[in-house]
Amino acid sequence: MYLNQVNSDVAQPAMEGRRVQLYLLMLAVDAVLVMGSFFLAGGVYRGEWPLPFAISMGWAFLPIYIVIATYQRCYSVRGLDEWRFAIGQVVLTLVISGMLCTVMIFYAKAATDFSRVMLTLALTFSFVGISIFRIVLNALIRRSYGPSVSAVLIVMDGGPPIDIPGAQVVHTDTFDINDANDNPQGLDQIGRLMRGMDRVIVSCESDRRSDWASVMRSAGVRGEVLSVAIQQLGAIALEREGHQALLVVSTGPLALHARLFKRIMDIAITVPALVLLSPLMLLVALLIKLEDGGPVFFVQPRMGQHNCLFNMLKFRSMGVGKGDTAGARSTSRTDDRVTRIGAFIRRTSIDELPQLINVLRSEMSIVGPRPHALGSQAGEKLFWEVDRKYWQRHSLKPGLTGLAQVRGHRGATQTESHLVDRLDADLEYIRDWTLWGDIKIILATARVLVHPNAY
Structure with a gap:
């Protein structure tokens, strides 16, 4: 037995698929809420249901919103995990999209029908609707998937413990990482554990770090190795200068x-x-x-x-x-x-x-x-x-x-x-x-x- 394995064949690749489904759900609901907001704003402002110009304005606004929202990481892992971040990005996206939409209307010479009040109402309704949706979605995600939709694997191989909420933890037994590259069966077992993981973190002795690094590179995952020495230094980043790797241990607190x-x-x-x-x-x-x-x-x-x-x-x-x-x-x-x-x-x-x-x-x-x-x-x-x-x-x-x-x-x-x-x-x-x-x-x-x- 090479690893004390918990659910080695858990369908972790499905997690990425689920995230894609959640992104598409967010995008679809956003689109419905944005169009609904323009429909509602037109009715509230002019009393006409539907107001043709409001619907046309919504169709012009929607693609701008989706492009900006994608660029602002509204549909991202952090957007799923943190509702405050998600709402903050939605606010920024609505403001930028509103300004771009106003410029488009001006250059299209449609300003005679344009109403700043109606646009403000539509943006406000969109913000309220999308924010409520993000909060509800975050609560449902936490109930279904735990604290994060990221798949994190922690491999304990003789190093200090690591505590990351929601992460899977495996402990090595008799597996010799030094011979992993000459052992296809061992590599297969490790590969199955790492497959589909967003992060793989290894806590091991210093003499085994390079071997784990080689294994994680070959597995094609984002691999991280815990280093007590680096932790004691308080390193905050890694910089490369030519062929040399340098640890960043301090930086100015303010940009x-x-x-x-x-x-x-x-x-x-x-x-x-x-x-x-x-x-x-x-x-x-x-x-x-x-x-x-x-x-x-x-x-x-x-x-x-x-x-x-x-x-x-x-x-x-x-x-x-x-x-x-x-x-x-x-x-x-x-x-x-x-x-x-x-x-x-x-x-x-x-x-x-x-x-x-x-x-x-x-x-x-x-x-x-x-x-x-x-x-x-x-x-x-x-x-x-x-x-x-x-x-x-x-x-x-x-x-x-x-x-x-x-x-x-x-x-x-x-x-x-x-x-x-x-x-x-x-x-x-x-x-x-x-x-x-x-x-x-x-x-x-x-x-x-x-x-x-x-x-």
Whole structure:
């Protein structure tokens, strides 16, 4: 017995056929719903059933929709597995198709009968109908096929376990993969297992990877080999340069357009904010100067993007010469170093306002992981000694506010868990960044400007 086999002759090739049938079903239902939407829109708008122009417009719109929907992967494995993705692609397809249809009508000189209201109604009805159909279809697919319509086979051959929902798992016994290429019967057995699979993943010892790779290439399947060493490196892709294969272990978290949008938002907020808040900032500067005659700003080196240091500005809230540039001592609630005006501006977060200048200099962003002082400690350890992932938070510009702050992670880090909570939030922000997410964090910041841990 070469393999502990579960259903070696399961008709996995039929899965691909079923997917094709589901794609055709989706396409047919989409076509019916689109035409029905134009029929309904014409009746609602003009009260004529059917409205000839609405039907003609539907026939013109339908082929455009189908072509764009195919290009936008509306009929794909992911479109079957994830209803949110499916609905998102439908929205994009309807918008693009609507714009193209409008252009066609304009150039066909049929604008005299054209109604933007009727087209909008038809697109709205189409969206509602197709979205409901996608949700219902996804529920039926999950009931019939499990979490995915992809056929995945996991071969366990002495490597670490792999957990993929819905995947078939087989374990090797006495089969010697080293002799597989000289054993037609063994190759036949493996080939029958792999036939029709969308993915075959092998977890094996390092000395057997090349043999499994050869077998999977000859079987003509998408083959993947789990590597603990690569997993420890955190590799995210494989690049080829000539005849050399290179592992990609890191990449910038944001694409160029995302960095551009984020910078535009920073400037759009910072410039008006500096203008509007300048009277308040001048008043605070005057009060700080009047209290003890010392400098207005506290300048402290902090770690910024790319692990590069920059001088972060704050309104000085402690007595002259009492500020801790290294940040080794966290400020406590009854800290005797804090001045009277300092206590107020720290409690209300006004002391952070000069960092708008750092944002203007492009050293910081409005939203991002908060920059920490180099000597900051959690318990008895420096921040980077608590978790090796700490430095990864510097892949984006530090922010005036961030996800950790709106979740209430502020103030002294008295225990290691306090730092871990902040780090987890920062890494989540970097991983899941969206412009809308930044906007939500900015709005949520208003709730935590005055915070019990701000002292």
